[in-house]
Amino acid sequence: MFARLRQLLQPPVFPDEETTRSAAILNTIILSIGAILGVVALLLYALQITEQANAGLVLGFLAFLVLLRLLLVRGLVRFATLALATAILAAEGASLYNFGTLRVLQALLVVIPIIITTILVGPRAGLAFYLAGCLELYIFYRREIAGLTGSMPTPSPLNQWVFMILFGYVILALLNLARRAQDETLARVRAGERTQEQTIRFLEATQGELSQRARALEATAELGRRLSTILNQDELIQAVTSLLQAEFGYSHVHFYLFDQDRKYLEVVGGSGAVGEALAQARDRVLVGEGLLGRATETRTTVLAPDVSLEPDWVPNPMLPETRAEIAAPIMAGRQVLGVLHIQHSEVGALNSNDADFISAAAAQAGVVIQNARLFAQIQRNAEQQVVLNTITQRIQGTNDVESAIKVAVRELGRAVNARQASVRLQMTGDELEEQA
Numbered sequence: 001m002f003a004r005l006r007q008l009l010q011p012p013v014f015p016d017e018e019t020t021r022s023a024a025i026l027n028t029i030i031l032s033i034g035a036i037l038g039v040v041a042l043l044l045y046a047l048q049i050t051e052q053a054n055a056g057l058v059l060g061f062l063a064f065l066v067l068l069r070l071l072l073v074r075g076l077v078r079f080a081t082l083a084l085a086t087a088i089l090a091a092e093g094a095s096l097y098n099f100g101t102l103r104v105l106q107a108l109l110v111v112i113p114i115i116i117t118t119i120l121v122g123p124r125a126g127l128a129f130y131l132a133g134c135l136e137l138y139i140f141y142r143r144e145i146a147g148l149t150g151s152m153p154t155p156s157p158l159n160q161w162v163f164m165i166l167f168g169y170v171i172l173a174l175l176n177l178a179r180r181a182q183d184e185t186l187a188r189v190r191a192g193e194r195t196q197e198q199t200i201r202f203l204e205a206t207q208g209e210l211s212q213r214a215r216a217l218e219a220t221a222e223l224g225r226r227l228s229t230i231l232n233q234d235e236l237i238q239a240v241t242s243l244l245q246a247e248f249g250y251s252h253v254h255f256y257l258f259d260q261d262r263k264y265l266e267v268v269g270g271s272g273a274v275g276e277a278l279a280q281a282r283d284r285v286l287v288g289e290g291l292l293g294r295a296t297e298t299r300t301t302v303l304a305p306d307v308s309l310e311p312d313w314v315p316n317p318m319l320p321e322t323r324a325e326i327a328a329p330i331m332a333g334r335q336v337l338g339v340l341h342i343q344h345s346e347v348g349a350l351n352s353n354d355a356d357f358i359s360a361a362a363a364q365a366g367v368v369i370q371n372a373r374l375f376a377q378i379q380r381n382a383e384q385q386v387v388l389n390t391i392t393q394r395i396q397g398t399n400d401v402e403s404a405i406k407v408a409v410r411e412l413g414r415a416v417n418a419r420q421a422s423v424r425l426q427m428t429g430d431e432l433e434e435q436a
Contacts, residue, residue, distance in 0.1 A: 009027075009031060010027075011023050011024040011027035011028075011072075012027075012072060012073050012075070014075055019075065019077055022077045022078075022081070022120045023072055023075075023077050025119065025120060026068075026072055026077060026080060026081055026084070026116075026120055027069070027072060029084070029116060030065050030068055030069055030072070030084070033065060034062060034065045034066075037061060037062055037065075038062065041059070041062075061087070061091065064087055068080045068083060068084055071083070077120070078120070078121055081116060081117060081120040081121050081125075082117065082121065082125065084113075084116065085112075085113030085114075085116050085117045085125075085129055086113070088109065088112050088113045088116075089110065089113050089129065089132060089133060089136065091109070092109040092110055092133070092136065093136055093140075110129075110130075110133030110134075110136070110137065111133075113129045113133065114126050114129050114130045114133065117129050232372055233268075233369055233372045233373070233376075234269065236365060236368050236369060236372060237255045237268060237269030237270075238269065240253070240255070240340070240361060240365055241253040241254075241255070241269065241270060241271040241275065242271070244271075244342070244358075244361065245271045245272075248354070248357075250271075250342050250343070250344060251321070251322075251343050251344045251345045252270065252271060252272065252274060252275060252319060252322075252341075252342070252343040253270060253271040253275070253340075253341070253342055253343075254267055254269070254270035254271070254275055254278060254340075254341040254343075255267065255268050255269045255270065255330075255338060255339075255340060255341075255365075256268070256284075256285065256292060256338045256339040256340075256341055257330075257337060257338035257369075258287075258336075258337065258338055259284070262287065263286070263287055264284040264285065264286060264287060265284060265285045265286075265287065265292055265293075265296070265338060265339060266282050266283070266284040267279050267281075267282065267283045267284070268338075274318055274319065277318065278318060283316075283318070285314070289312075289314055290312060290313060290314035291304060291307075291310065291312065291313055291314075291325055291327045292327050292339045292341060293312075294312060294327070295327035295328065295329045295339050296329055296336050296338075296339060299329050299331065299336060300329070301326065301327065301328040301329070301355050301358065301359045301362075302325075302326065302327040302328075303326055303350065303351075303352065303354075303355040304324060304325045304326070304350075305324050305347065305348045305349075305350055305351065306323065306324065306347045306348065307322060307323060307324060307325055308323075308347075313325070319343060321345040322343045322344075322345065323344060323345055323346055323347045323349070324343070324344040324346065324347060324348065324349050324350040325341070325342065325343050325344070325350070326341070326342040326350050326354060326355050326358050327339050327340075327341055327342075328340045328342075328355070328358045328359045328361070328362035329362060330362045330363075330365050330366040330369065331362075331363065331366045332366045332367065332369065332370035333370075337366055337369055337370070338369075339362075340358060340361060340362040340365060342354070342358055384415075387411070387415045390411065391407070391408060391411040391412065391415075394407045394411060395407050395408055409422065
């Protein structure tokens with residue numbers, strides 16, 4: 001039963017947060033006034049006090065509060081607030097008329113509708129009820145001076161105490177509601193400030209990320225323009241390393257390519273003095289070892305913002321300050337040619353945007369390396385064909401077999417840079433050896 005009653009007396013909830021807050025405050029005011037009037041009515045009835053007690057007025061006001069509660073449930077919060085304030089102001093006038101004289105405690109009742117309307121409706125409504133209350137007090141004051149009010153007995157001390165308790169409770173309740181409203185307003189303001197700060201930080205982070213992506217796109221386009229005219233592997237490595245280090249400030253950029261047996265990844269070029277030293281020393285990593293080995297085996301880019309957290313990370317003695325790495329496989333079709341290796345001296349300095357860009361650069365480098373190798377092969381084939389044509393022409397200019405053999409041996413030796421070349425022929429059981 002009590003749970004059902006409590007559910008009925010709960011403040012209504014509306015889609016609008018402000019309306020819900022105002023409804024909760026007004027619901028508290030209505031229930032508080034109703035509870036106080038109920039207690040006063042029972043107390044007066046139990047003590048059989050009829051002096052200046054108007055039971056009809058009390059019961060009528062209680063019925064009016066029930067009506068206000070129904071209006072509140074239907075969402076008419078502003079209308080119910082104005083009706084309650086008007087009823088309190090009217091009750092103030094009736095009290096002044098009944099007592100026939102202007103008393104301080106009765107006059108203070110005018111404060112209640114002012115506070116209610118100011119909190120729940122707005123300052124303009126509060127100002128209107130302030131003016132209405134002042135007008136009401138002025139009218140009764142003029143009537144009292146003119147002797148138009150009747151003379152009523154002085155209220156009993158109990159009635160005065162009841163009135164003081166009622167008035168004090170209502171004032172305290174309204175002040176508490178005003179404090180709660182202020183706290184809620186401050187909380188919303190602070191929440192709005194926090195949301196604004198978070199939005200600003202998010203926008204700054206987004207702007208920074210977009211700037212980084214835009215720079216990466218520009219660098220990718222610039223890298224594509226540079227690589228489109230390169231058919232030499234060494235020039236490719238120099239172009240990529242210089243661009244990556246200049247545009248993004250990576251600590252080290254290295255190219256690792258497979259050796260002929262595909263057992264090791266060897267440094268074939270890099271940025272700075274350390275990169276040159278590694279390339280000259282032919283620094284190499286065993287296939288399948290470390291982050292480079294993982295990149296070649298999985299054929300995916302490996303990002304390590306903090307290398308200390310990577311169990312398979314292998315440190316390089318020549319690069320002791322490495323704190324973050326990216327290893328992107330260099331591929332031509334489905335074949336892995338090597339790894340583009342990026343290192344940074346700060347933890348967290350490399351992120352997913354860097355990994356995406358390095359992956360794109362490695363993909364372009366793979367195509368260029370494959371093209372460079374094909375071009376070099378074509379050049380070698382062409383040079384060999386030229387040599388064969390030259391030898392053929394000179395052989396055709398000779399008059400005998402011995403001269404033709406000498407020309408062939410001499411020209412082949414020159415073609416392969418041999419210090420000595422010879423040919424042996426076996427004819428009718430005898431061995432003939434010619435040297436050039």
